[in-house]
Amino acid sequence: MDAVLHPSMGDILLRLLLAVIAGGVIGINRETQGHSAGFRTTIILCLASALAMIQANILMSLHGRALDSFVMLDTMRLPLGILTGVGFIGAGIIFKNANHISGVTTAATFWVVTVIGLCFGGGQFFLGITGTLICIVVLYFFKKIDFKLPRDQHALVVLVTTDKLCVPPDLSLLIQPLGYQVKFIQAFWENTHSMMHYKYKITWKTATEHCIMPNKLISCLNEHYQIVSFEQY
Numbered sequence: 001m002d003a004v005l006h007p008s009m010g011d012i013l014l015r016l017l018l019a020v021i022a023g024g025v026i027g028i029n030r031e032t033q034g035h036s037a038g039f040r041t042t043i044i045l046c047l048a049s050a051l052a053m054i055q056a057n058i059l060m061s062l063h064g065r066a067l068d069s070f071v072m073l074d075t076m077r078l079p080l081g082i083l084t085g086v087g088f089i090g091a092g093i094i095f096k097n098a099n100h101i102s103g104v105t106t107a108a109t110f111w112v113v114t115v116i117g118l119c120f121g122g123g124q125f126f127l128g129i130t131g132t133l134i135c136i137v138v139l140y141f142f143k144k145i146d147f148k149l150p151r152d153q154h155a156l157v158v159l160v161t162t163d164k165l166c167v168p169p170d171l172s173l174l175i176q177p178l179g180y181q182v183k184f185i186q187a188f189w190e191n192t193h194s195m196m197h198y199k200y201k202i203t204w205k206t207a208t209e210h211c212i213m214p215n216k217l218i219s220c221l222n223e224h225y226q227i228v229s230f231e232q233y
Helices: 009-032 038-061 076-090 104-121 125-140 144-148 172-178 215-226
Strands: 093-096 100-102 151-160 181-190 195-206 226-232
Touching: 009 038, 009 104, 009 125, 038 076, 038 104, 076 104, 104 125, 125 144, 151 215, 172 181, 172 215, 215 226
Parallel strands: none
Antiparallel strands: 093 100, 151 195, 151 226, 181 195
């Protein structure tokens, strides 16, 4: 315990070195995938966290209140403040575009790198190394599993039909056998074409998070109706 709260110069260097290595190894994954917050960013975060925790450990001997002072020193506020600050940084890099949210993994990586840095800075080498290894496994190998998980894709389709009864076409019998789910949204009159338009929301699952044009669906709809618009999101 004394070595943790009163680290020697060699112990401090070892803690900082392990923090830099852990941040660098995790950052390589983000850098090679083209993320703006990559190699150097994760190193700096992990290093800053380790420095804060080392400083908190050194100040532990001053914990409490001196007889001639009214000030109570809470050294753990320093690492807790680091975690809070990283939380704000992470929130700033999360973006939402329609139904697609990006930056969540990067924000989570920032937070776990900070915690790993605090572990090394506090002298908890086993905990820091274990956390680093688990994080590497999740970022490098679990991504292959993540790509294979089915994801919902959506599209808004506007159709017109030659039917003069102004009854919304029942697309479920047509496209549900192909693996698509459909929901009727609204019918509206378009003066430009002097025809009734029907709007639907179509949902299906794919094994990729990227929007891939469902050519089979479009071909099927084109055989029976005229597609006015097809907006995928």
